[in-house]
Amino acid sequence: MKRFYAACLAILTSLNTWASERSLDIVAPWGIEKMDPAVSGYVFSRMRVAETLVDTDNQGQLAPGLAISWEVSADGLNWRFTLRENTLFHNGTEVTVEAVINSLEASMAKPGMLNTAPITHLEADGNSVVIELESAFAPLPALLAHSSTLILAEASFAKNGDVTQVIGSGPYQVDEISLPQFMTVTRFDDYWGDAPSIKAASYLAVSRGETRALMAESGDADIVFTLDLASQARLSRNANLSILSEPLPRTILLKLNAGHPFLEDKRARQALSLAIDRADIASELLRMPEAAAAELFPESLGIWHIGVAPSSAQNIEKARALLLELGWQIGEDGFLTRDGQPFKLTLRTLADRPELPLVATALQRQWQRLGVDLEVVVSNASAIPSGHHDGSLEVGLIGRNYGLVPNPLVSLLDDIGGKPEEMGGAWGTMNWRDDEVAEWLDTLRQSTDEQELNNLASLIAERLHQEMPLIPVAWYPQTAVVSNEVVGFSMDPLERSYRIDQMEWAK
Numbered sequence: 001m002k003r004f005y006a007a008c009l010a011i012l013t014s015l016n017t018w019a020s021e022r023s024l025d026i027v028a029p030w031g032i033e034k035m036d037p038a039v040s041g042y043v044f045s046r047m048r049v050a051e052t053l054v055d056t057d058n059q060g061q062l063a064p065g066l067a068i069s070w071e072v073s074a075d076g077l078n079w080r081f082t083l084r085e086n087t088l089f090h091n092g093t094e095v096t097v098e099a100v101i102n103s104l105e106a107s108m109a110k111p112g113m114l115n116t117a118p119i120t121h122l123e124a125d126g127n128s129v130v131i132e133l134e135s136a137f138a139p140l141p142a143l144l145a146h147s148s149t150l151i152l153a154e155a156s157f158a159k160n161g162d163v164t165q166v167i168g169s170g171p172y173q174v175d176e177i178s179l180p181q182f183m184t185v186t187r188f189d190d191y192w193g194d195a196p197s198i199k200a201a202s203y204l205a206v207s208r209g210e211t212r213a214l215m216a217e218s219g220d221a222d223i224v225f226t227l228d229l230a231s232q233a234r235l236s237r238n239a240n241l242s243i244l245s246e247p248l249p250r251t252i253l254l255k256l257n258a259g260h261p262f263l264e265d266k267r268a269r270q271a272l273s274l275a276i277d278r279a280d281i282a283s284e285l286l287r288m289p290e291a292a293a294a295e296l297f298p299e300s301l302g303i304w305h306i307g308v309a310p311s312s313a314q315n316i317e318k319a320r321a322l323l324l325e326l327g328w329q330i331g332e333d334g335f336l337t338r339d340g341q342p343f344k345l346t347l348r349t350l351a352d353r354p355e356l357p358l359v360a361t362a363l364q365r366q367w368q369r370l371g372v373d374l375e376v377v378v379s380n381a382s383a384i385p386s387g388h389h390d391g392s393l394e395v396g397l398i399g400r401n402y403g404l405v406p407n408p409l410v411s412l413l414d415d416i417g418g419k420p421e422e423m424g425g426a427w428g429t430m431n432w433r434d435d436e437v438a439e440w441l442d443t444l445r446q447s448t449d450e451q452e453l454n455n456l457a458s459l460i461a462e463r464l465h466q467e468m469p470l471i472p473v474a475w476y477p478q479t480a481v482v483s484n485e486v487v488g489f490s491m492d493p494l495e496r497s498y499r500i501d502q503m504e505w506a507k
Contacts, residue, residue, distance in 0.1 A: 064084070087192045251474070267326055
Protein backbone atom coordinates (compact mmCIF):
# COMPACT_ATOMS: atom_id res chain seq x y z
CA MET A 1 0.00 0.00 0.00
CA LYS A 2 2.90 2.37 0.73
CA ARG A 3 4.11 2.06 -2.85
CA PHE A 4 0.60 2.72 -4.13
CA TYR A 5 0.32 5.79 -1.92
CA ALA A 6 3.71 7.02 -3.14
CA ALA A 7 2.57 6.57 -6.73
CA CYS A 8 -0.55 8.65 -6.03
CA LEU A 9 1.59 11.39 -4.51
CA ALA A 10 3.87 11.35 -7.52
CA ILE A 11 0.88 11.79 -9.82
CA LEU A 12 -0.46 14.69 -7.80
CA THR A 13 2.96 16.34 -7.69
CA SER A 14 3.22 16.15 -11.46
CA LEU A 15 -0.31 17.48 -11.85
CA ASN A 16 0.42 20.51 -9.75
CA THR A 17 3.33 21.60 -11.94
CA TRP A 18 1.22 22.15 -15.05
CA ALA A 19 -0.81 25.07 -13.72
CA SER A 20 0.44 28.51 -12.81
CA GLU A 21 -2.39 28.75 -10.31
CA ARG A 22 -2.95 26.38 -7.42
CA SER A 23 -4.99 23.34 -8.37
CA LEU A 24 -8.02 22.18 -6.42
CA ASP A 25 -7.21 18.48 -6.05
CA ILE A 26 -10.15 16.09 -5.77
CA VAL A 27 -9.82 12.40 -4.92
CA ALA A 28 -12.65 9.89 -5.27
CA PRO A 29 -12.98 6.12 -5.73
CA TRP A 30 -14.56 6.16 -9.20
CA GLY A 31 -12.35 5.59 -12.23
CA ILE A 32 -12.64 7.25 -15.63
CA GLU A 33 -13.10 4.08 -17.61
CA LYS A 34 -13.76 5.68 -21.00
CA MET A 35 -14.15 9.06 -22.63
CA ASP A 36 -17.71 8.13 -23.60
CA PRO A 37 -20.44 9.84 -21.50
CA ALA A 38 -22.41 6.58 -21.67
CA VAL A 39 -19.73 5.03 -19.43
CA SER A 40 -17.95 7.82 -17.54
CA GLY A 41 -20.14 10.84 -18.11
CA TYR A 42 -20.64 11.30 -14.37
CA VAL A 43 -16.97 12.30 -13.94
CA PHE A 44 -17.11 14.93 -16.71
CA SER A 45 -20.40 16.23 -15.32
CA ARG A 46 -19.11 16.39 -11.73
CA MET A 47 -15.93 18.19 -12.83
CA ARG A 48 -18.07 20.70 -14.76
CA VAL A 49 -16.47 19.89 -18.10
CA ALA A 50 -19.60 19.09 -20.08
CA GLU A 51 -23.24 20.06 -19.72
CA THR A 52 -26.67 18.64 -20.45
CA LEU A 53 -29.70 20.26 -22.03
CA VAL A 54 -31.45 20.26 -18.66
CA ASP A 55 -29.70 21.02 -15.37
CA THR A 56 -30.75 20.97 -11.71
CA ASP A 57 -30.61 23.67 -9.07
CA ASN A 58 -29.15 23.35 -5.57
CA GLN A 59 -32.43 21.83 -4.37
CA GLY A 60 -32.33 19.10 -7.01
CA GLN A 61 -35.15 20.59 -9.10
CA LEU A 62 -34.99 20.81 -12.90
CA ALA A 63 -33.42 24.02 -14.19
CA PRO A 64 -32.23 25.39 -17.54
CA GLY A 65 -28.95 24.01 -18.84
CA LEU A 66 -27.89 24.34 -22.45
CA ALA A 67 -31.61 24.61 -23.11
CA ILE A 68 -33.05 27.79 -21.63
CA SER A 69 -36.62 26.51 -21.91
CA TRP A 70 -38.70 23.56 -23.08
CA GLU A 71 -42.32 22.91 -23.92
CA VAL A 72 -44.45 19.96 -24.95
CA SER A 73 -47.33 19.66 -27.39
CA ALA A 74 -50.87 19.10 -26.13
CA ASP A 75 -50.74 15.40 -27.05
CA GLY A 76 -47.39 14.94 -25.29
CA LEU A 77 -45.68 13.60 -28.42
CA ASN A 78 -43.47 16.55 -29.36
CA TRP A 79 -40.98 18.30 -27.11
CA ARG A 80 -39.20 21.51 -28.08
CA PHE A 81 -35.96 22.50 -26.32
CA THR A 82 -34.78 26.02 -27.13
CA LEU A 83 -31.00 26.41 -26.90
CA ARG A 84 -29.08 29.07 -25.06
CA GLU A 85 -27.55 31.53 -27.55
CA ASN A 86 -23.87 32.50 -27.88
CA THR A 87 -22.65 29.33 -26.20
CA LEU A 88 -19.29 27.85 -27.18
CA PHE A 89 -17.60 24.52 -26.91
CA HIS A 90 -14.05 24.44 -25.59
CA ASN A 91 -12.63 24.25 -29.15
CA GLY A 92 -14.31 27.56 -30.02
CA THR A 93 -17.14 26.10 -32.10
CA GLU A 94 -20.72 27.09 -31.35
CA VAL A 95 -23.17 24.88 -29.48
CA THR A 96 -25.58 24.38 -32.36
CA VAL A 97 -28.78 22.41 -32.70
CA GLU A 98 -26.92 20.03 -35.03
CA ALA A 99 -24.21 19.39 -32.43
CA VAL A 100 -26.85 18.71 -29.78
CA ILE A 101 -28.69 16.25 -32.02
CA ASN A 102 -25.41 14.53 -32.86
CA SER A 103 -24.67 13.99 -29.15
CA LEU A 104 -28.20 12.81 -28.34
CA GLU A 105 -28.21 10.36 -31.26
CA ALA A 106 -24.87 9.00 -30.06
CA SER A 107 -26.39 8.52 -26.59
CA MET A 108 -29.43 6.75 -28.03
CA ALA A 109 -27.19 4.36 -29.96
CA LYS A 110 -25.81 2.93 -26.69
CA PRO A 111 -27.43 1.39 -23.61
CA GLY A 112 -28.44 4.17 -21.27
CA MET A 113 -31.17 6.23 -19.67
CA LEU A 114 -32.30 7.89 -22.89
CA ASN A 115 -33.35 4.52 -24.27
CA THR A 116 -36.12 4.34 -21.68
CA ALA A 117 -37.97 7.10 -23.54
CA PRO A 118 -40.02 6.18 -26.64
CA ILE A 119 -38.10 8.57 -28.94
CA THR A 120 -38.76 8.17 -32.65
CA HIS A 121 -37.06 11.19 -34.22
CA LEU A 122 -34.88 14.23 -33.51
CA GLU A 123 -34.88 17.30 -35.73
CA ALA A 124 -33.68 20.90 -35.84
CA ASP A 125 -36.13 23.78 -35.97
CA GLY A 126 -34.38 27.13 -35.87
CA ASN A 127 -32.61 27.35 -32.51
CA SER A 128 -34.63 24.49 -31.06
CA VAL A 129 -34.24 20.73 -30.85
CA VAL A 130 -37.53 18.93 -31.46
CA ILE A 131 -37.88 15.44 -30.01
CA GLU A 132 -40.73 13.32 -31.33
CA LEU A 133 -42.11 10.46 -29.25
CA GLU A 134 -44.12 7.36 -30.07
CA SER A 135 -46.11 7.82 -26.86
CA ALA A 136 -46.28 10.52 -24.22
CA PHE A 137 -43.39 10.47 -21.74
CA ALA A 138 -43.51 13.29 -19.21
CA PRO A 139 -40.15 12.65 -17.46
CA LEU A 140 -38.18 13.28 -20.68
CA PRO A 141 -36.59 16.54 -19.36
CA ALA A 142 -35.32 14.62 -16.32
CA LEU A 143 -33.68 12.04 -18.59
CA LEU A 144 -31.95 14.87 -20.43
CA ALA A 145 -30.27 15.86 -17.16
CA HIS A 146 -28.52 12.48 -16.91
CA SER A 147 -24.76 12.42 -17.47
CA SER A 148 -25.05 9.91 -20.34
CA THR A 149 -26.70 12.73 -22.37
CA LEU A 150 -23.84 15.23 -22.06
CA ILE A 151 -23.56 17.49 -25.10
CA LEU A 152 -20.16 17.38 -26.80
CA ALA A 153 -18.71 19.14 -29.83
CA GLU A 154 -18.81 17.11 -33.02
CA ALA A 155 -14.99 17.00 -32.99
CA SER A 156 -15.27 14.78 -29.90
CA PHE A 157 -16.48 11.88 -32.04
CA ALA A 158 -14.62 9.60 -34.43
CA LYS A 159 -16.28 8.60 -37.68
CA ASN A 160 -17.52 5.37 -36.12
CA GLY A 161 -19.21 7.29 -33.28
CA ASP A 162 -16.60 6.58 -30.60
CA VAL A 163 -15.77 9.47 -28.27
CA THR A 164 -12.06 10.16 -28.62
CA GLN A 165 -11.89 13.44 -26.68
CA VAL A 166 -14.23 15.32 -24.38
CA ILE A 167 -14.91 18.77 -25.77
CA GLY A 168 -17.73 20.17 -23.69
CA SER A 169 -19.17 23.60 -22.94
CA GLY A 170 -18.77 23.74 -19.15
CA PRO A 171 -16.83 26.25 -17.06
CA TYR A 172 -13.80 23.91 -17.09
CA GLN A 173 -12.06 22.26 -20.02
CA VAL A 174 -9.98 19.10 -20.06
CA ASP A 175 -6.28 19.91 -20.02
CA GLU A 176 -4.87 16.42 -19.58
CA ILE A 177 -6.43 13.01 -19.09
CA SER A 178 -5.01 9.57 -18.40
CA LEU A 179 -7.53 6.75 -18.26
CA PRO A 180 -8.64 5.35 -15.93
CA GLN A 181 -7.07 7.33 -13.11
CA PHE A 182 -6.73 11.07 -13.46
CA MET A 183 -7.72 14.24 -15.24
CA THR A 184 -6.76 17.89 -15.00
CA VAL A 185 -9.00 20.78 -15.99
CA THR A 186 -8.56 24.52 -16.41
CA ARG A 187 -11.04 27.35 -16.39
CA PHE A 188 -12.71 28.04 -19.75
CA ASP A 189 -12.62 31.80 -20.13
CA ASP A 190 -15.35 31.91 -22.80
CA TYR A 191 -17.91 30.11 -20.64
CA TRP A 192 -21.43 31.51 -21.05
CA GLY A 193 -22.03 31.73 -17.28
CA ASP A 194 -20.23 33.26 -14.32
CA ALA A 195 -16.47 32.78 -14.30
CA PRO A 196 -15.30 30.38 -11.56
CA SER A 197 -12.90 31.69 -8.94
CA ILE A 198 -10.75 28.56 -8.95
CA LYS A 199 -8.72 28.40 -12.13
CA ALA A 200 -7.53 24.78 -12.16
CA ALA A 201 -8.55 21.45 -10.67
CA SER A 202 -7.56 17.81 -10.83
CA TYR A 203 -9.40 14.53 -10.37
CA LEU A 204 -7.67 11.40 -9.15
CA ALA A 205 -9.37 8.01 -8.83
CA VAL A 206 -8.08 6.07 -5.82
CA SER A 207 -9.91 2.86 -5.03
CA ARG A 208 -8.47 2.24 -1.56
CA GLY A 209 -10.30 4.06 1.18
CA GLU A 210 -7.32 4.13 3.53
CA THR A 211 -5.17 5.74 0.83
CA ARG A 212 -7.77 8.41 0.17
CA ALA A 213 -7.88 9.18 3.89
CA LEU A 214 -4.08 9.47 4.08
CA MET A 215 -4.08 11.92 1.15
CA ALA A 216 -6.61 14.11 2.95
CA GLU A 217 -4.64 13.91 6.19
CA SER A 218 -1.33 14.83 4.57
CA GLY A 219 -2.78 17.73 2.58
CA ASP A 220 -2.10 16.05 -0.78
CA ALA A 221 -5.79 16.32 -1.65
CA ASP A 222 -8.15 19.23 -0.98
CA ILE A 223 -11.40 17.25 -1.23
CA VAL A 224 -11.76 13.51 -0.71
CA PHE A 225 -15.02 11.65 -1.23
CA THR A 226 -16.28 8.47 0.46
CA LEU A 227 -14.57 7.56 3.70
CA ASP A 228 -14.78 4.48 5.88
CA LEU A 229 -15.99 4.94 9.45
CA ALA A 230 -12.58 4.51 11.06
CA SER A 231 -11.06 7.18 8.79
CA GLN A 232 -13.92 9.57 9.51
CA ALA A 233 -13.32 9.23 13.25
CA ARG A 234 -9.59 9.88 12.87
CA LEU A 235 -9.89 12.79 10.45
CA SER A 236 -12.58 14.48 12.52
CA ARG A 237 -9.84 15.27 15.04
CA ASN A 238 -7.76 17.13 12.43
CA ALA A 239 -8.22 20.88 12.88
CA ASN A 240 -7.29 21.54 9.24
CA LEU A 241 -10.12 19.44 7.86
CA SER A 242 -13.91 19.44 7.85
CA ILE A 243 -16.03 16.33 7.35
CA LEU A 244 -19.42 16.71 5.72
CA SER A 245 -22.11 14.18 4.95
CA GLU A 246 -25.32 14.27 2.97
CA PRO A 247 -28.06 11.61 2.68
CA LEU A 248 -28.37 10.56 -0.93
CA PRO A 249 -31.54 9.45 -2.75
CA ARG A 250 -30.05 5.96 -2.71
CA THR A 251 -32.01 3.86 -0.25
CA ILE A 252 -30.89 0.78 1.64
CA LEU A 253 -34.04 -1.29 1.49
CA LEU A 254 -35.48 -4.77 1.91
CA LYS A 255 -37.05 -6.24 -1.20
CA LEU A 256 -39.68 -8.74 -0.07
CA ASN A 257 -41.19 -11.61 -2.06
CA ALA A 258 -44.83 -10.66 -1.52
CA GLY A 259 -45.85 -14.01 -3.01
CA HIS A 260 -44.19 -15.92 -0.17
CA PRO A 261 -46.81 -17.46 2.16
CA PHE A 262 -45.26 -15.70 5.16
CA LEU A 263 -45.12 -12.31 3.43
CA GLU A 264 -48.20 -12.12 1.22
CA ASP A 265 -50.29 -10.32 3.85
CA LYS A 266 -49.28 -6.69 4.25
CA ARG A 267 -49.58 -7.00 8.03
CA ALA A 268 -46.59 -9.36 8.03
CA ARG A 269 -44.56 -6.89 6.00
CA GLN A 270 -45.62 -4.05 8.28
CA ALA A 271 -44.60 -6.09 11.32
CA LEU A 272 -41.13 -6.70 9.92
CA SER A 273 -40.77 -2.98 9.29
CA LEU A 274 -41.98 -2.08 12.78
CA ALA A 275 -39.34 -4.37 14.30
CA ILE A 276 -36.44 -2.45 12.72
CA ASP A 277 -34.43 -0.08 14.88
CA ARG A 278 -33.39 2.30 12.11
CA ALA A 279 -31.87 4.83 14.48
CA ASP A 280 -29.48 2.21 15.82
CA ILE A 281 -28.42 1.12 12.31
CA ALA A 282 -27.93 4.69 11.13
CA SER A 283 -26.01 5.80 14.23
CA GLU A 284 -23.95 2.73 15.08
CA LEU A 285 -23.26 1.24 11.65
CA LEU A 286 -23.45 4.19 9.25
CA ARG A 287 -22.38 6.82 11.82
CA MET A 288 -24.97 9.18 10.41
CA PRO A 289 -28.16 9.41 12.52
CA GLU A 290 -29.99 11.46 9.88
CA ALA A 291 -29.67 8.56 7.42
CA ALA A 292 -32.38 6.56 9.23
CA ALA A 293 -35.14 6.07 6.65
CA ALA A 294 -38.75 5.18 7.42
CA GLU A 295 -39.77 5.88 3.80
CA LEU A 296 -38.24 5.23 0.40
CA PHE A 297 -37.60 8.80 -0.71
CA PRO A 298 -35.45 11.38 1.14
CA GLU A 299 -36.31 15.05 1.43
CA SER A 300 -34.06 15.88 -1.53
CA LEU A 301 -36.67 14.25 -3.81
CA GLY A 302 -39.23 16.90 -2.94
CA ILE A 303 -42.84 15.92 -3.54
CA TRP A 304 -42.04 12.20 -3.26
CA HIS A 305 -41.02 12.65 0.38
CA ILE A 306 -44.01 12.29 2.76
CA GLY A 307 -42.20 13.04 6.02
CA VAL A 308 -42.42 9.82 8.03
CA ALA A 309 -40.35 10.17 11.21
CA PRO A 310 -38.08 7.17 11.90
CA SER A 311 -39.04 7.38 15.58
CA SER A 312 -42.65 6.59 14.66
CA ALA A 313 -41.68 3.61 12.50
CA GLN A 314 -40.55 1.28 15.30
CA ASN A 315 -43.03 -0.46 17.58
CA ILE A 316 -42.15 -4.00 18.56
CA GLU A 317 -45.40 -4.56 20.49
CA LYS A 318 -47.53 -3.53 17.53
CA ALA A 319 -45.42 -5.79 15.31
CA ARG A 320 -46.12 -8.76 17.61
CA ALA A 321 -49.84 -7.94 17.65
CA LEU A 322 -50.00 -7.91 13.84
CA LEU A 323 -48.31 -11.31 13.63
CA LEU A 324 -50.65 -12.65 16.31
CA GLU A 325 -53.58 -11.59 14.10
CA LEU A 326 -52.04 -13.73 11.35
CA GLY A 327 -51.89 -16.81 13.59
CA TRP A 328 -48.22 -16.70 14.57
CA GLN A 329 -47.35 -17.83 18.10
CA ILE A 330 -44.10 -17.54 20.05
CA GLY A 331 -42.68 -20.94 20.94
CA GLU A 332 -40.59 -21.93 23.93
CA ASP A 333 -37.45 -21.33 21.88
CA GLY A 334 -38.47 -17.70 21.30
CA PHE A 335 -39.26 -18.14 17.60
CA LEU A 336 -42.60 -17.78 15.85
CA THR A 337 -44.50 -20.77 14.49
CA ARG A 338 -47.78 -21.20 12.65
CA ASP A 339 -49.38 -24.54 11.81
CA GLY A 340 -46.16 -26.23 12.81
CA GLN A 341 -44.01 -24.09 10.50
CA PRO A 342 -41.30 -21.78 11.87
CA PHE A 343 -41.17 -18.18 10.64
CA LYS A 344 -37.86 -18.67 8.89
CA LEU A 345 -36.59 -16.58 5.99
CA THR A 346 -33.39 -16.26 3.98
CA LEU A 347 -32.02 -12.79 3.28
CA ARG A 348 -29.64 -12.34 0.37
CA THR A 349 -27.39 -9.31 0.14
CA LEU A 350 -24.39 -8.10 -1.83
CA ALA A 351 -20.71 -8.42 -1.00
CA ASP A 352 -19.61 -5.47 -3.14
CA ARG A 353 -21.26 -2.95 -0.78
CA PRO A 354 -19.41 -3.40 2.54
CA GLU A 355 -22.14 -1.77 4.62
CA LEU A 356 -24.89 -4.16 3.43
CA PRO A 357 -23.65 -7.32 5.21
CA LEU A 358 -23.30 -5.26 8.41
CA VAL A 359 -26.87 -3.99 8.08
CA ALA A 360 -28.06 -7.53 7.30
CA THR A 361 -26.50 -8.84 10.50
CA ALA A 362 -28.18 -6.05 12.50
CA LEU A 363 -31.55 -6.93 10.93
CA GLN A 364 -30.99 -10.59 11.76
CA ARG A 365 -30.52 -9.65 15.41
CA GLN A 366 -33.46 -7.23 15.50
CA TRP A 367 -35.89 -9.63 13.82
CA GLN A 368 -34.82 -12.40 16.19
CA ARG A 369 -36.28 -10.29 19.02
CA LEU A 370 -39.57 -10.42 17.10
CA GLY A 371 -39.28 -14.18 16.78
CA VAL A 372 -38.24 -14.36 13.12
CA ASP A 373 -35.41 -16.75 12.25
CA LEU A 374 -33.43 -14.95 9.55
CA GLU A 375 -30.55 -16.55 7.68
CA VAL A 376 -28.16 -14.14 5.94
CA VAL A 377 -26.44 -15.11 2.69
CA VAL A 378 -23.85 -12.71 1.25
CA SER A 379 -23.38 -13.11 -2.49
CA ASN A 380 -22.60 -11.18 -5.68
CA ALA A 381 -24.72 -8.55 -7.40
CA SER A 382 -26.45 -11.05 -9.71
CA ALA A 383 -28.00 -12.97 -6.78
CA ILE A 384 -30.88 -10.52 -6.31
CA PRO A 385 -32.11 -10.26 -9.93
CA SER A 386 -31.59 -13.97 -10.56
CA GLY A 387 -33.55 -14.80 -7.41
CA HIS A 388 -36.29 -12.42 -8.53
CA HIS A 389 -36.61 -14.04 -11.94
CA ASP A 390 -36.52 -17.67 -10.80
CA GLY A 391 -38.79 -16.98 -7.80
CA SER A 392 -36.31 -18.21 -5.18
CA LEU A 393 -35.68 -14.85 -3.49
CA GLU A 394 -37.40 -14.43 -0.13
CA VAL A 395 -35.79 -11.24 1.16
CA GLY A 396 -33.11 -9.13 -0.52
CA LEU A 397 -31.15 -6.28 1.06
CA ILE A 398 -30.03 -3.82 -1.61
CA GLY A 399 -29.23 -0.18 -2.27
CA ARG A 400 -31.58 1.40 -4.83
CA ASN A 401 -30.69 4.73 -6.40
CA TYR A 402 -33.84 6.82 -6.92
CA GLY A 403 -31.77 9.81 -8.00
CA LEU A 404 -30.31 8.46 -11.26
CA VAL A 405 -32.25 11.28 -12.88
CA PRO A 406 -33.93 14.19 -11.02
CA ASN A 407 -37.26 12.34 -10.98
CA PRO A 408 -37.74 8.98 -9.21
CA LEU A 409 -40.65 8.28 -11.55
CA VAL A 410 -38.17 6.91 -14.09
CA SER A 411 -36.95 4.27 -11.62
CA LEU A 412 -40.45 3.53 -10.34
CA LEU A 413 -41.78 2.87 -13.84
CA ASP A 414 -39.20 0.11 -14.08
CA ASP A 415 -39.48 -1.13 -10.49
CA ILE A 416 -43.24 -1.13 -10.02
CA GLY A 417 -45.13 0.04 -13.09
CA GLY A 418 -44.37 -2.83 -15.45
CA LYS A 419 -46.84 -5.14 -17.13
CA PRO A 420 -49.10 -7.19 -14.81
CA GLU A 421 -47.34 -10.42 -15.66
CA GLU A 422 -43.94 -8.94 -14.73
CA MET A 423 -44.99 -8.09 -11.14
CA GLY A 424 -42.16 -5.61 -10.58
CA GLY A 425 -38.59 -5.14 -11.76
CA ALA A 426 -35.45 -7.01 -10.73
CA TRP A 427 -34.55 -4.23 -8.27
CA GLY A 428 -38.12 -3.32 -7.38
CA THR A 429 -41.18 -5.07 -6.02
CA MET A 430 -41.55 -8.85 -6.26
CA ASN A 431 -44.94 -10.52 -6.70
CA TRP A 432 -46.66 -7.34 -5.60
CA ARG A 433 -48.91 -5.25 -7.74
CA ASP A 434 -51.40 -2.53 -6.96
CA ASP A 435 -53.55 -1.72 -9.99
CA GLU A 436 -54.30 1.76 -8.67
CA VAL A 437 -50.59 2.52 -8.23
CA ALA A 438 -49.92 1.21 -11.74
CA GLU A 439 -52.64 3.51 -13.05
CA TRP A 440 -51.18 6.49 -11.18
CA LEU A 441 -47.72 5.75 -12.56
CA ASP A 442 -49.08 5.50 -16.09
CA THR A 443 -50.83 8.84 -15.64
CA LEU A 444 -47.58 10.42 -14.45
CA ARG A 445 -45.71 8.89 -17.37
CA GLN A 446 -47.95 10.87 -19.72
CA SER A 447 -49.03 13.95 -17.79
CA THR A 448 -47.07 17.18 -17.52
CA ASP A 449 -49.61 18.79 -15.20
CA GLU A 450 -47.67 19.95 -12.14
CA GLN A 451 -50.61 19.71 -9.76
CA GLU A 452 -51.35 16.18 -10.91
CA LEU A 453 -47.71 15.26 -10.34
CA ASN A 454 -47.80 16.69 -6.82
CA ASN A 455 -50.99 14.83 -5.93
CA LEU A 456 -50.13 11.45 -7.42
CA ALA A 457 -46.50 11.38 -6.24
CA SER A 458 -47.59 11.66 -2.62
CA LEU A 459 -50.34 9.07 -3.13
CA ILE A 460 -47.85 6.59 -4.58
CA ALA A 461 -45.32 7.19 -1.82
CA GLU A 462 -48.03 6.79 0.84
CA ARG A 463 -49.37 3.57 -0.71
CA LEU A 464 -45.88 2.06 -0.85
CA HIS A 465 -45.43 3.03 2.79
CA GLN A 466 -48.67 1.31 3.78
CA GLU A 467 -48.18 -1.85 1.69
CA MET A 468 -44.44 -2.26 2.39
CA PRO A 469 -43.45 -4.40 -0.62
CA LEU A 470 -40.12 -2.60 -0.15
CA ILE A 471 -39.04 -1.80 3.40
CA PRO A 472 -36.74 1.25 3.72
CA VAL A 473 -33.95 1.04 6.27
CA ALA A 474 -31.55 3.93 5.65
CA TRP A 475 -30.46 6.45 3.07
CA TYR A 476 -26.91 6.15 1.83
CA PRO A 477 -24.68 8.88 3.22
CA GLN A 478 -22.16 10.56 0.96
CA THR A 479 -19.16 11.74 2.96
CA ALA A 480 -16.42 14.18 2.05
CA VAL A 481 -13.43 15.56 3.90
CA VAL A 482 -12.53 19.09 2.84
CA SER A 483 -9.48 21.21 3.52
CA ASN A 484 -10.24 24.34 5.50
CA GLU A 485 -8.44 26.26 2.77
CA VAL A 486 -11.47 25.65 0.52
CA VAL A 487 -14.46 27.99 0.88
CA GLY A 488 -17.94 27.38 -0.51
CA PHE A 489 -17.94 23.59 -0.61
CA SER A 490 -21.37 21.96 -0.73
CA MET A 491 -22.59 18.54 -1.77
CA ASP A 492 -25.02 17.90 -4.58
CA PRO A 493 -27.56 15.37 -3.23
CA LEU A 494 -28.05 14.05 -6.77
CA GLU A 495 -24.27 13.68 -7.28
CA ARG A 496 -24.37 15.47 -10.64
CA SER A 497 -21.74 18.09 -9.80
CA TYR A 498 -18.86 18.70 -7.42
CA ARG A 499 -19.76 22.40 -7.71
CA ILE A 500 -16.11 23.40 -8.06
CA ASP A 501 -17.19 26.51 -9.96
CA GLN A 502 -18.92 27.68 -6.75
CA MET A 503 -15.81 27.35 -4.57
CA GLU A 504 -12.87 29.62 -3.87
CA TRP A 505 -9.67 29.61 -1.87
CA ALA A 506 -9.70 30.98 1.65
CA LYS A 507 -8.14 34.43 1.85
